[in-house]
Amino acid sequence: MPSLKDLRNRIASVKATQKITKAMQMVAAAKLRRAQEAAEAARPYAERMEAVLANLATAFEGREDAPALLAGTGRDDVHMLLVATAERGLCGGFNSSIAKLARDRARSLIAAGKTVKIVCVGKKGFDSLKRDLGTHIVKTVELRHIKRVAFHDADEIGSMVRQMFADGEFDVCTVFYSRFQSVISQIPTAQQLIPATFEGAGEGGADRGVVYEYEPDEGEILAELLPRNISVQIFRSLLENAASEQGARMSAMDNATRNAGEMIDKLTLNYNRQRQAQITKELIEIISGAEAL
Template identity: 40%
Template sequence: MANLKEVKGRIQSVTSTQQITKAMKMVAAAKLRRAQDRITQMRPYSQKLSAIIQNVSAGVDSSEIDNPYAEVREVSKVLIVVVTSDRGLCGGFNSSIFKSTKNLIAEKYADVEAAGNLVLMPIGKKAYDHFVKRGYNIVDDYHLMFGNLDFGHVMDAAEYAMKGFVEGEFDKVDIVYNEFKNVATQITRQESFLPIQNEATEEAEQTEVIDYLYEPSQEFIFSEIVPKSLHIQFYKTLLESNASEQGARMTAMDQATDNAGELLKDLKLTYNRTRQAAITKEILEIVGGAEALAQGG
C-alpha cells in the first residue's frame, strides 16, 4: 500500500491538473462562442453566393464563357489542403484529419504520390509538423494562419491554390477539414476545391432558371464573381475548422476535468484507508507495548 506522503502528493498533482483543465475549458468556451458566431454568419452568404453561381452557370453557354477554374484535366498533379489546429489537447480533432488525408491519398492519389507530384498545403501547426516529419512535399507558407485568421490572410492561401490550378501546376485541389456541427460533434470532410464542379441537386434542377440581365457583361461577371466565390469557400472552410477545434477542445477539457474528479475520489479514499491503517498500526503497537510492560512488571 502506498504511503501517505506519496498519495498526498498525487492528490495535489491531480487537483492542480483539474484546475488547469477547468480554465482551459472556460477559455475554449469563450473562443467557441466567437467562432460559432462567425461561421453561422458566413454560411448563409456562402450558400447564397454558390446558388447564384450555379443558377447563372445554368443559363450561360459554356462555349462563350471561358472559366479557367472549371477546366477538367487528367489528374497527374495534386494539391491537398490539410486544415488542423495549431495546438493539441482537443481530443481526436487532429488525428481524424491525418487519417482522412492518408486514406484520401491511398485511395485516389497513390500513383500521383509515387510520381512525386503530390503536394500538401498544411494550415495549422499540427498538420505541418506531422507531414514534414513523414517526408511529404509541403507548401510551408501558410501553416501559421490561425494566429491571425482574417479574410486577407486566407485569400493569399486561396490565391496560391487558384493560381497553381489555372497555370497548370496542379490538376486537382482538394481540402480536408473538420466541419462544425455542434459542440460535441465535428464531421471530417474531403471536398474538391478545384476544378469547380456542378453540384446541382434534383431540387435545383426542378427550379425555374432565372433570366439574368448582365451589366456590364457575362464575361466580367464571371471573372469577378467566380474567384470571389472561391475565396469565400476557402475562408468558410477555415472558419468551420476553427469552430470545430474550439468545440473539440471544450469537450476534451470537460471530460478531462470529470476524469480528474473521479481520480481524486479514488485517491482520497486510498488516502483515508492508508491513514486509517497507519493509525490502527500505531494503536496496536501502543497496546502491545503496554501489555509487554505489564507482563514484565
C-alpha cells in the same frame, strides 16, 4: 505501496492538472461561442455565392469557352490537397481526424499513380503529415499570429492557390477541414475547390427559372466570381475549422476534468484507507505495549 506523503503529493498534482483542464474548457467554451457566431455569420455570403455560381455554371456546362477554374484543365494527374488544421493541440481527435482523412486520400491517389502535393494550413497538420508524407508537402501556411480569421487571411491563401493553378502546378485542388456539427460532433470533410463543384446548388432552386440580365455578360461575371469563390470557400472552411477546434477542445477538456476528478476520488479513498491502517497499527502497538507490562 506508496507512502502517505507520496499520496498527498499525487492528489495535489492531479488537483492542479484538473484546475488547468477546467480553465481550458471554460476558455474554449467562450471562444467557441464567438467562433460559432462568426461561422454562422459567414454562411449567408458563402451560400448566396454558391447559388449564384451554380446558376451561372449550368449555363456554361459543356461549353468550350468555360473558364479553367470551372471546367478544370482536362487532366487529373496532379492533385493538390489543402489541409486546414489548428495551430494548437489538446483538442481531442480534431487535428488527427483531419490529417487522417487527408492521409487516406493522399495514399489512394499515390496508389493510383497520381502526383500529390500538399499544402498545410496550420502547424498541427504539418506536424502529423510530415512523418510519412513529408516529401509531398510543398508549402505550409501558419496562422499562429492570427487571433480571429478575417476574410483577407483567407484571400491570401486563395490568391496563392490561384497563382499555383495559373502556373499549372496542379489540376485538381481539394480542401480538407472539419465541419462544425455540434460541440460533440465535428465531421472531417473534403471539398473540391478546383474545378469548382456546387453541392448546395439545390438551395437556390426558387431563382432557377428566372432569366437574368447580366451586366457585364455571363462570361465576365463568372471570370470574376470564380476566383473570389475560392477565397470564400477557404474562408468558410477556416471558420468552420475554428469553431470545430474549440468545440473539440471543449469536450476533450471536459473529459479530462472528469477523469481527473475520478482519479482524485480514487486516490483520496486510498489515502484515507492507508491513514486509517496507520492509526490502527499505532493503536495496536500502544495496547499490546500496555498489556505486556
